Amino acid sequence: MSDFSPTREVAMTLFKEFNKSESLYRHALSVEAVMRYRALKEGADAEMWGIIGLIHDLDYEMYPDEHCIKSQEIMKERGWSDEYIRAIMSHGFGICTDVEPVSRLEKTLFAMDELTGLVTTSALVRPSRSILDMNSKSVRKKWNDRRFAAGVDRGIIEKGAAMLGEDLSSLIEDCIMGMREVAEEIGLRGNPGQES
Numbered sequence: 001m002s003d004f005s006p007t008r009e010v011a012m013t014l015f016k017e018f019n020k021s022e023s024l025y026r027h028a029l030s031v032e033a034v035m036r037y038r039a040l041k042e043g044a045d046a047e048m049w050g051i052i053g054l055i056h057d058l059d060y061e062m063y064p065d066e067h068c069i070k071s072q073e074i075m076k077e078r079g080w081s082d083e084y085i086r087a088i089m090s091h092g093f094g095i096c097t098d099v100e101p102v103s104r105l106e107k108t109l110f111a112m113d114e115l116t117g118l119v120t121t122s123a124l125v126r127p128s129r130s131i132l133d134m135n136s137k138s139v140r141k142k143w144n145d146r147r148f149a150a151g152v153d154r155g156i157i158e159k160g161a162a163m164l165g166e167d168l169s170s171l172i173e174d175c176i177m178g179m180r181e182v183a184e185e186i187g188l189r190g191n192p193g194q195e196s
């Protein structure tokens with residue numbers, strides 16, 4: 001059992017060691033920002049929440065068929081503490097692991113991971129291509145159009161919202177607010193205010 005709590009720099013170096021894709025990098029930054037935003041809102045450990053958001057898909061580029069399982073192996077090897085490992089395993093609950101999200105951190109990761117995808121796609125179809133002038137209504141409008149961002153499993157987001165005991169709109173709102181913090185880095189600055 002290890003009690004190693006990595007710095008963000010260590011987490012970022014590890015992420016880059018295993019991931020070269022720009023889209024996965026942007027996804028990692030998005031989830032990190034949303035986790036930080038939520039932690040600050042709840043008075044929780046923003047550093048830890050952020051790092052877990054950043055590293056949650058560590059193995060996805062190289063080992064998509066062993067998602068979460070390989071991350072566990074790598075993080076154990078590098079001495080990461082069990083708390084971090086358990087949290088990243090739990091985002092694959094019912095998909096690639098049987099580790100159920102229990103803490104607020106884990107439930108938030110479970111819901112927000114999938115939601116960042118829907119928010120990203122919703123921002124990109126706006127005339128401004130910006131997350132800075134977008135609100136939760138734009139995302140809600142796309143919710144029932146299952147052909148829109150078809151890869152996003154709405155059921156997972158609903159399951160996450162239920163675990164947290166929160167409604168979808170406030171979850172979407174927080175997701176947008178968190179991602180705004182890194183709008184530039186995730187390519188969603190666009191031209192805010194542009195009508196068409």
Ligand SMILES: [Fe+2]
Nearest residue numbers: 056057060091
């Ligand atoms: Fe994942």
Ligand SMILES: [Fe+2]
Nearest residue numbers: 027056057113
């Ligand atoms: Fe993810």
